[in-house]
Amino acid sequence: MARSNTSTECQSRIRWRRFTTIYFAPKASEGQEGNWLQTIPGKSWWIGLRMYGPEQPWIDKTWRPGEIELVK
Known part of the structure; x- marks a missing residue:
């Protein structure tokens, strides 16, 4: 899980x-x-x-999703 407290001027991806x-x-x-929430x-x-x-x-934990990146 990831959590963010972004301002209205920022977006994350x-x-x-x-x-x-x-x-x-x-x-x-x-x-x-098309890829926006x-x-x-x-x-x-x-x-x-x-x-x-x-x-x-x-399952064997050799793959995991990427980190969230802040985009300005």
Whole structure:
């Protein structure tokens, strides 16, 4: 799980492998609307990752999702 207290001017993103970037922000950046989840300005948010039918790298802990990066 990850938690953030971002301001309305910031957005965060998380990358899984090298294929997907998901943006978390009050408003979507141009061109990122398809991978955007809205946050509420001034409110905290958290992320939980649920794995359905995980493959061996997840089970033996040789793979894990990337860290959340702050984007300005």
